[in-house]
Amino acid sequence: MEKCNNGNRPGTLYVVGTGPGSADYMTVVAISALKKSEIIIGYKTYLDLIPEFLLDKEVISSEMMKEVDRCRKALEIANQGKTIALVCGGDPGIYAMAGLVFEMAQKTKSSCTIEIIPGLAAINSCAARLGAPLMHDFAAVSLSDLLTPWALIEKRLEAVAMADFVTAIYNPKSKKRTQQIVRAREIFLKHRSPETVVGIVTAATRENEKITITNLLNLLDSEIGMQSTVIIGNSQTYKWNDIMITPRGYSEKYAI
Amino acid sequence: MEKCNNGNRPGTLYVVGTGPGSADYMTVVAISALKKSEIIIGYKTYLDLIPEFLLDKEVISSEMMKEVDRCRKALEIANQGKTIALVCGGDPGIYAMAGLVFEMAQKTKSSCTIEIIPGLAAINSCAARLGAPLMHDFAAVSLSDLLTPWALIEKRLEAVAMADFVTAIYNPKSKKRTQQIVRAREIFLKHRSPETVVGIVTAATRENEKITITNLLNLLDSEIGMQSTVIIGNSQTYKWNDIMITPRGYSEKYAI
Numbered sequence: 001m002e003k004c005n006n007g008n009r010p011g012t013l014y015v016v017g018t019g020p021g022s023a024d025y026m027t028v029v030a031i032s033a034l035k036k037s038e039i040i041i042g043y044k045t046y047l048d049l050i051p052e053f054l055l056d057k058e059v060i061s062s063e064m065m066k067e068v069d070r071c072r073k074a075l076e077i078a079n080q081g082k083t084i085a086l087v088c089g090g091d092p093g094i095y096a097m098a099g100l101v102f103e104m105a106q107k108t109k110s111s112c113t114i115e116i117i118p119g120l121a122a123i124n125s126c127a128a129r130l131g132a133p134l135m136h137d138f139a140a141v142s143l144s145d146l147l148t149p150w151a152l153i154e155k156r157l158e159a160v161a162m163a164d165f166v167t168a169i170y171n172p173k174s175k176k177r178t179q180q181i182v183r184a185r186e187i188f189l190k191h192r193s194p195e196t197v198v199g200i201v202t203a204a205t206r207e208n209e210k211i212t213i214t215n216l217l218n219l220l221d222s223e224i225g226m227q228s229t230v231i232i233g234n235s236q237t238y239k240w241n242d243i244m245i246t247p248r249g250y251s252e253k254y255a256i
Numbered sequence: 257m258e259k260c261n262n263g264n265r266p267g268t269l270y271v272v273g274t275g276p277g278s279a280d281y282m283t284v285v286a287i288s289a290l291k292k293s294e295i296i297i298g299y300k301t302y303l304d305l306i307p308e309f310l311l312d313k314e315v316i317s318s319e320m321m322k323e324v325d326r327c328r329k330a331l332e333i334a335n336q337g338k339t340i341a342l343v344c345g346g347d348p349g350i351y352a353m354a355g356l357v358f359e360m361a362q363k364t365k366s367s368c369t370i371e372i373i374p375g376l377a378a379i380n381s382c383a384a385r386l387g388a389p390l391m392h393d394f395a396a397v398s399l400s401d402l403l404t405p406w407a408l409i410e411k412r413l414e415a416v417a418m419a420d421f422v423t424a425i426y427n428p429k430s431k432k433r434t435q436q437i438v439r440a441r442e443i444f445l446k447h448r449s450p451e452t453v454v455g456i457v458t459a460a461t462r463e464n465e466k467i468t469i470t471n472l473l474n475l476l477d478s479e480i481g482m483q484s485t486v487i488i489g490n491s492q493t494y495k496w497n498d499i500m501i502t503p504r505g506y507s508e509k510y511a512i
Contacts, residue, residue: 024284027376031284095385095504099391118376118384120283127349128374136404137412139395139421147505148392156393159419163412165395169289187353190276230369242421248351249403 010112012023013078015101017091017119021205022172023050025125030117034085050087077103078112091121095142095170117205122229123168126201129211131243133199133231138166143173143180150180156161161191166237169230181230185219186231192216195220197233197245200224213244266368269334270341271348271357273375277461279306281381286373290341297330298343306343323353327360334368347377351398351426378485379424382457385467387499389455389487394422397500399429399436406436413440417447422502425486437486441475444488448472452490455500456480469500 012032018024034040034053041060062070074086092098098116105114127134139160145153160167167188172181188196194217202210204224212222216232222232237246270289274282290296290309297316318326330342348354354372361370383390395416401409416423423444428437444452450473458466458481468478472488480486493502 011290019283024288027283028280028287032280035394061326079443091380091383093380093388094390094394098384099420099501099504102388102496102499103503106496106501116384116388120374120376123511124347124349124377125376125378127347128354128372132349132355132358132372134350136351137395137397138350139393139416140490141393153393156419156421159415159421163415165412165415240358240362243358245355245362247359248355 009081010110011078011080011082011084012113012115013074013101014083014085014115014117015098015249016085016087016117017093017096017121018046018050018087018089019120020090020122020125021049021203023052025120025205026050027117027119027214030119033115033117034087035085036215037085039077039082040087041070041077041083041084043070043089046087046089049089067100068104071097071100072108075101075108075110075112078114079110088119091124092116092117092252093118094123094140095120122170123162126199126229126231129201129204129209130199130231132256133166133233133237133244133246134168135246135248136166136234136236138168140168140170142170143177143184144171145177145180146205153180154183154187156184157187159174164234166234167232169232172228172230173224174226181224182220185216188216192235196235197237197239199233200228201231202228204229211242213239213242219245265337266366267334267336267338267340268369268371269330269357270339270371270373271354272341272343272373273347273349273352273377274302274306274343274345275376276346276378276381276461277305279308281461282306282374283373283375286375289371290343291321293339293341295333295338295340296343297326297333297340299326299345302343302345305345323356324360327353327356328364331357331361331364331366331368334370335366344375345376347380347444348372350377350379350396374388376429378426378460381460382424382455382485382487385457385460385465386455386469386487387501388498389422389493389502390424390494391502391504392422392490394424396424396426398426398439400427401436409436410439410443413443417444418488419505420447422490423488428484429480437480438476441472445473449493452491452492453495453500455489456484457485457487458484460479460485467498469495469498472495495496
C-alpha cells in the first residue's frame with residue numbers, strides 16, 4: 001500500500017471487456033480504463049493477448065485461480081483504495097464476470113466503485129465474421145449444464161427453435177461435453193428444415209480463426225470446439241458466396 | 257474519380273459500427289477503418305457524434321436518404337475503386353445495416369470488398385449501464401411490426417417469456433407505436449411475477465442518458481421512447497442498490 005495516498009478511501013474496480021482477441025478490438029474507453037489502473041488482474045489467456053497494456057503495471061495473472069477467487073481479490077484491492085482492472089475476454093456483461101463481481105460485492109459489503117466497460121461479445125464478433133446472421137430476432141443459449149439444469153436448456157432450445165429465432169449457441173462442445181450439441185441439433189430439426197444455414201466461428205479474429213458455413217443436416221460433420229460459437233439461422237436465412245445473411249423483412253414491404 | 261488511381265479495380269466498403277454514442281466507444285479497428293476511408297457516408301445523427309473523424313474526408317451525410325439508397329450509394333462508390341465507410345450506430349451486425357449491404361451487393365452484382373466492423377450494440381452498452389442483466393440465456397425481440405407480422409412477434413414473446421429468457425426489447429415504443437409494449441408486458445405477466453426486475457436504458461452513454469430499474473408491474477409508468485431499450489429479467493434476476501443482476505447459476509453448485 002506504499003503508493004496508496006488516499007488512505008482507506010475505497011478505490012475503483014473496472015471490469016474491462018477486451019473483445020474477441022487482440023487489443024485492436026477493444027474500445028477507447030476500455031484502453032483508457034487499463035491505462036488508469038495501477039493493477040491488472042485476469043486470466044492468463046486474455047492477458048497474453050494485450051501485452052502492451054501490462055507494461056509498468058502490477059499484474060496478477062491467474063492461470064489456475066478460480067473466477068470467484070479472482071473477483072474476490074480484485075474487490076479486496078479496490079476496497080483498499082487502489083484502481084484495478086479485472087480483464088475479461090469478450091464482453092463482461094454477456095455470460096461473463098460482471099454478475100459475479102456484483103454478487104460478490106454485495107456479499108462482501110464492498111464499498112469501491114465498480115464500472116463495467118463493455119466489449120465485443122462473441123455474438124458481435126462472430127456475426128461480423130459470418131456476414132449478417134443477426135438481422136432479426138435472436139437468442140443466445142449456452143449448452144453448458146454445469147450451472148443450469150439440462151431440462152431448462154432443452155426447454156429454451158425448444159422455445160426458440162419453435163419461434164424461429166436466429167440462435168447463437170454458446171459453449172456448444174468441450175472434450176467432456178459432446179452430446180449437448182447433438183441433442184440441440186435434434187431439437188432444431190423438429191422445427192426447421194435440414195437446409196437451415198448454420199455458421200460456426202472458432203477463435204474469431206485470432207490467428208487460428210476458422211469460419212464454416214454449413215447447415216443443420218451437416219452440422220455435426222464440422223469441427224466444433226471450446227472456442228467455437230454456433231449460429232443457427234432462422235427459416236429465412238440464406239447463404240450467398242461465403243456469407244450468411246438473415247434478411248430483415250419477412251414481408252415484401254421492403255423493396256430493394 | 258480524379259484521385260482514383262486504380263482505374264476500375266473495385267474498392268472497399270467498410271460497414272463500421274460506432275457503438276452507443278461518442279467515438280470513445282468505438283474499437284481501434286473501427287477508428288482505423290474510418291481513417292483509411294476516403295469517403296464517409298451515414299445518417300446525420302451518427303456522423304454528428306464523431307466529428308473528429310470527418311475532417312479532410314468527403315462526407316455524404318444523409319438526413320432523409322433512405323437506408324436502401326444509402327447502401328446503394330456506398331456500394332456504387334466502392335465498386336468504382338474507392339475506399340468508403342458506411343457508418344452505423346451500435347453494431348451493424350445486430351438489427352442493422354450489414355444485412356441490407358449484402359442483400360444489395362448480391363442484387364447489384366457488386367465486386368467490391370465488404371468488411372463488417374462490429375461495434376457495441378444496445379444489448380452490450382445497455383447491459384453494462386444496468387449492471388449485469390445478461391449473465392444467463394437471453395433473447396432480443398424487436399417490437400417494430402413494420403417488416404415483421406405482429407403475430408410472429410407475439411409468438412416469439414410468448415416463447416421466450418415461457419422459457420425464462422432474459423429478454424432485450426428493441427424498438428419498444430415510438431410516437432405511433434404505443435400499444436406493442438403494453439401487449440408485450442401482458443404476455444410476460446402470463447409467465448412471470450409482477451415483481452420481475454426490468455431495466456430501461458435510454459440514450460446509453462450519451463448526454464441525455466437515463467437509466468431506470470423497475471418491474472413488470474410498474475413498467476408502463478416509466479418513460480420509454482425511441483432511444484430506449486428495455487431489458488426484462490428472468491425469474492432469478494434481482495435488484496441490489498441500483499444494479500440489475502441475473503445470477504448465472506440456477507443451482508447451488510456454485511458457492512461464492
